[in-house]
Amino acid sequence: MASEEYHTEGYGGGRAGGLARRRPRPVTDYGSSLVQWTGARRPRYKGSHRMEVERPSASYVVDMLPPAANIDNPADSLPTRHLHTSLGKSKKPVTVVRWMPEGRRLLAGVHNGEFMLWNGMAFNFETVMAASGFSPIRTAEWSNARDWLLSADDEGIVRIWQPNLQEVKRFDAHDMPVRDVAFAPSDAKFVTASDDSSLKIFDFASLNCEATLSGHGWDAKACDWHPSKGLIVSGSKDHAIKLWDPRTARNLTTLHTHKNAITQTVFSRLRDQLLATAGRDNIARVFDLRMLRDVCLLRGNDKGVTALSWHPFHPNLLATGSEDGAIHSYLLDEPNPPIGVSTTEVSPYNAPDPEAVPAQSIYPAHRITYAHESSIWSLDWHPLGHVLASGSNDHFTRFWSRARPGETTCFKDQFHLGEEGAEAQGTWDARRSLRQKREQEEQESEDEAEGLIDQNQNSRPQQPPLGIPGLPLPGINAQPPPGLPGIAAPAPSLPGLAPGAAAAGNPPPPPLDPSSLAQFLAQASGRQGAQPGFVPPPPPPGGIPADFDFSKLQLPSGFQLPAGFPPPPLPPAGQNGNTFSGLPGILGGTDANGNANNGSGSNAVRKRAPLPSQQESLKAEQKKGKYRHAR
Numbered sequence: 001m002a003s004e005e006y007h008t009e010g011y012g013g014g015r016a017g018g019l020a021r022r023r024p025r026p027v028t029d030y031g032s033s034l035v036q037w038t039g040a041r042r043p044r045y046k047g048s049h050r051m052e053v054e055r056p057s058a059s060y061v062v063d064m065l066p067p068a069a070n071i072d073n074p075a076d077s078l079p080t081r082h083l084h085t086s087l088g089k090s091k092k093p094v095t096v097v098r099w100m101p102e103g104r105r106l107l108a109g110v111h112n113g114e115f116m117l118w119n120g121m122a123f124n125f126e127t128v129m130a131a132s133g134f135s136p137i138r139t140a141e142w143s144n145a146r147d148w149l150l151s152a153d154d155e156g157i158v159r160i161w162q163p164n165l166q167e168v169k170r171f172d173a174h175d176m177p178v179r180d181v182a183f184a185p186s187d188a189k190f191v192t193a194s195d196d197s198s199l200k201i202f203d204f205a206s207l208n209c210e211a212t213l214s215g216h217g218w219d220a221k222a223c224d225w226h227p228s229k230g231l232i233v234s235g236s237k238d239h240a241i242k243l244w245d246p247r248t249a250r251n252l253t254t255l256h257t258h259k260n261a262i263t264q265t266v267f268s269r270l271r272d273q274l275l276a277t278a279g280r281d282n283i284a285r286v287f288d289l290r291m292l293r294d295v296c297l298l299r300g301n302d303k304g305v306t307a308l309s310w311h312p313f314h315p316n317l318l319a320t321g322s323e324d325g326a327i328h329s330y331l332l333d334e335p336n337p338p339i340g341v342s343t344t345e346v347s348p349y350n351a352p353d354p355e356a357v358p359a360q361s362i363y364p365a366h367r368i369t370y371a372h373e374s375s376i377w378s379l380d381w382h383p384l385g386h387v388l389a390s391g392s393n394d395h396f397t398r399f400w401s402r403a404r405p406g407e408t409t410c411f412k413d414q415f416h417l418g419e420e421g422a423e424a425q426g427t428w429d430a431r432r433s434l435r436q437k438r439e440q441e442e443q444e445s446e447d448e449a450e451g452l453i454d455q456n457q458n459s460r461p462q463q464p465p466l467g468i469p470g471l472p473l474p475g476i477n478a479q480p481p482p483g484l485p486g487i488a489a490p491a492p493s494l495p496g497l498a499p500g501a502a503a504a505g506n507p508p509p510p511p512l513d514p515s516s517l518a519q520f521l522a523q524a525s526g527r528q529g530a531q532p533g534f535v536p537p538p539p540p541p542g543g544i545p546a547d548f549d550f551s552k553l554q555l556p557s558g559f560q561l562p563a564g565f566p567p568p569p570l571p572p573a574g575q576n577g578n579t580f581s582g583l584p585g586i587l588g589g590t591d592a593n594g595n596a597n598n599g600s601g602s603n604a605v606r607k608r609a610p611l612p613s614q615q616e617s618l619k620a621e622q623k624k625g626k627y628r629h630a631r
Contacts, residue, residue, distance in 0.1 A: 027122045028083060028401060030066060030386060037069045044071070060405040067313045067385035074314035078329045078366045079388040079400035081410040084123035086397040087441060088116050094391030095137055096378045101146035101163055103383040108397050109137030113153065115165060116397075120382065123399055124443075129165060132157065139180050143187045144227075148204075150190060152178030158192060158202075171207050173200060182225040182232075184246070191232055191246070193223035199234055201246055211249040215242060222265040227272050231289075235262025241277055257285060257294055264308050270315035280304030284320050285359070286332065288348075294359045295348050298330050300338075300367065309379040309388075319388055321376030327390060327400070328364035336363045370415050372396060 054060050054076070067077040088110060096109040105126060106118045113132040118125060131137055135153040142149055148168075149161040156174035158181065161167055174194035183190045189210070191201050197220055199213035218237035225232055225246075232244040241255040241262060258279035268274040275287040284298035284305045298305075303323040311317035316332040337343045345361055348354040372392035380389050388400045403410050414422040422428035621627050 026083060028387065028399075029121060030384060032062070033064050033066050034384075036063070037065050041069060054405055056406045058404070058406045064405070067311070071313060074311070074317040074331060075365070077311060077314060077317060077385055077402060079319065079327070079402065080366055080368070081401055081403045081407070082368075082413060082415050083387065083399040083401050086118050086123055086125070086399075087395060088114075088125070088128070088397075090114060090128075091395045093374075093393040093395060094377065094397050096140045097380050097389045097391040097397060098140050098142065098149075098378075099380055099382055099389065101142065101383070106380075106389050106397070106399075107140065107149075107165075108391055109140055109151065111136045113137060117165075118397060120387070132159065138177055141181045141183065143183045144185060145187055148187070150181045150183070152181055152192065156194065169207065173202070173209075174198075179219070179221050180223045182223050184225050185228055189246070191223055191225055193220040193234055195219040197236065199223055199232070199244070201232075201249070211246065213244050213249055213251075215251050216240065218261075221262055224265050224267050226267050227269050229272070233265045233267065233275060235265040235277060235279075237261040239279070241265065253292060255287065255292070255294075258283070260304065263304065263306050266308060266310060268310050268315060269312070270310070274315075276308055276310065276318060278305035278308045278320060280306075280323075282322075284308055284318075286318075291348070291354060293348075293355070296332055297359045297361045298328075298364075299361050300328055300364045301326065307376050307379045307390075309381055311385055312381050312383060313385045319379055319381075321371075321379050321390060321392075323375045325370065325372030325374055325376060325392060325394070327368040327371040327376065327379075327388075329366045330362050331365045332362060334365060335361065336365050337361075338363055368400070368415050370418050371398065371400075 054063060067074075070076050086108075088108075090110060090112050092111040092114075094108050095111055098107045098109075099105075099120070100107060100117075104120045106120055108116045108118060109131065110116060113130060113134050113136060114128055115131040115137075116125070116128045131151060132153040132155070135155045135157070137151055137153050140149060140151040147163065149163070149165075150158060151161065152158045152173070154177040156172055156176055156178055157170055158173040158178060159167055160169045173192050174196055176195040178192050178194050180193040181190055183204075188204055189201055190204060191199055191213075193199050197214070197216045197218055199220055200209050201211040201213070202209055213232070213234070216234065216236040216238055217240075220234055220236050222235040223232060230246050231252075232246050234242050234244065236242075239256065239258050239260060239262065241257070243252040243255075244250065245252055258277065258281050260279050260281035262277060262279050264276070264278040266276050268276065273289050275289060276284060277287065278284045282299075282301045282304055284301075285294040286296035286298070287293065288295045298318070298320065301320070301322045305320050305322050307321035309319050311319070318330045318332065320328050320330070322328070335343060335345075341363075343361055345359075346357055347360045348357050351357040371390065372394050373396075374393035376390055376392045378391040381387070382389070386401055390398050390400065392398075409427055410416075412422060412425045412427045414428045416422075417425065419428060419430065423430065618627065
């Protein structure tokens with residue numbers, strides 16, 4: 001995808017002249033690629049597009065196409081270029097990353113029980129929310145229809161979320177941490193794997209446990225449900241991979257191929273006969289369910305494999321993450337042996353007797369040796385397949401994509417060669433990198449503070465309306481009933497008259513009696529002080545006229561209208577100075593002589609409070625630990 005740098009510079013040209021310049025933020029815009037592919041795409045059965053072949057030149061950046069346009073060329077989708085590094089304010093390990101269904105945001109589960117949302121194009125912070133208290137989030141998985149999200153934590157609690165991250169339900173699934181969850185093909189059921197060495201199948205509607213799968217001798221670390229069949233796979237710390245029948249809760253078979261704990265088990269969504277597993281024995285394996293044996297050994301990792309993810313469009317592209325922070329990309333149909341390693345292994349699919357030949361060794365098509373500084377806990381591809389997100393124990397969330405045509409510097413950065421190697425190549429500077437890292441952290445902190453302010457403004461509680469919802473109060477919030485299509489709405493009736501009387505020419509209601517209004521206001525004020533939460537009754541029929549003289553009521557000094565009582569309508573401009581005679585606390589303005597009301601007596605007016613000082617506000621923010629570094 002085309003990657004451009006959009007940024008705005010501060011006024012004044014620098015730190016001293018005004019606002020400080022913000023570091024340019026790279027933006028991965030895939031809109032032009034999708035528009036170009038929409039005009040040149042072909043039916044799937046006819047193969048890929050027939051446009052000009054992409055060449056290693058910067059002029060071909062405009063001709064880049066999404067992975068869906070090059071189904072038969074997975075090499076164009078290898079994640080080789082570092083896009084952005086995102087760091088949350090909490091600075092806790094990122095345990096799970098999942099793209100939102102629309103692909104515009106990345107959901108990251110943090111070790112302190114929070115969900116963080118990162119923008120999918122500019123990769124800036126958007127919002128943070130508490131997801132599981134202070135319990136670490138261990139897993140999160142979308143349903144097949146992308147309508148629901150399941151998350152689980154160390155307390156054994158499973159939570160159900162809507163796509164807008166509104167929590168719907170929570171329940172206790174296990175007594176120990178839940179390590180993995182998976183949905184059935186119909187989304188009617190889901191399975192959980194826990195450290196209590198068992199798996200449980202739940203009904204999604206009732207949340208009742210329908211079956212318990214027992215048979216592992218140690219913690220169950222991973223599970224997955226076949227995308228189209230009634231088949232469940234699970235991996236445990238006892239080095240065993242088990243296949244289960246969810247209808248009878250029976251163990252179908254056990255595969256003993258790994259020599260250490262199993263960390264991931266994932267079915268391929270494009271070729272459902274393939275199963276990928278990862279273990280701490282430094283090897284990931286690909287099984288063929290038709291032969292119930294491994295057909296590929298994914299080698300090249302120096303430490304245990306902790307995460308893996310299938311590409312959403314290329315069935316032969318697989319990415320893995322290891323304990324040493326390396327990301328390896330494999331092409332299952334290309335062995336890619338390194339220099340000095342000769343292999344004569346034949347794929348079981350090409351052998352005359354598939355059961356007699358060993359599994360074929362596959363080496364990485366691309367390596368990002370220093371992608372992270374610690375273990376990679378989760379990998380997830382963008383729904384379009386052009387960006388790979390990784391979450392690690394080093395507190396960072398990083399984004400990776402393919403290199404642009406003609407770009408070679410991305411292969412010589414600190415993520416491929418290390419800091420010393422990149423500094424020797426001249427592509428990385430330690431002092432400049434520290435300054436950029438500090439500026440990036442400040443920028444992320446500012447984005448997070450702005451996002452939290454917007455979130456707090458949107459979540460302010462609103463005052464409930466008077467009365468019962470759906471039933472209007474006379475004179476306060478009365479609304480005419482909606483009319484029927486094709487039928488004229490009836491004329492509005494006046495209070496105290498039968499419907500249609502006003503249209504017949506009946507006289508209006510009698511004028512308001514000052515003594516009755518004074519008695520009504522006194523009773524309302526007395527009840528308000530005696531009964532907390534008292535809602536005053538509606539005003540008398542006919543309402544309060546605009547030219548009513550409140551001085552006739554002989555109200556006591558300092559009298560205020562009861563809470564919730566609707567103020568009378570303002571008189572026309574120029575009449576009585578836009579005030580109400582004898583009624584304090586109501587908006588005034590200017591009197592008939594053009595003099596401003598003083599806020600007391602019959603000419604009351606509300607004055608605007610003085611604005612807070614900017615210096616005082618800055619000092620208050622600095623006491624909280626903000627805005628201490630000059631930029």
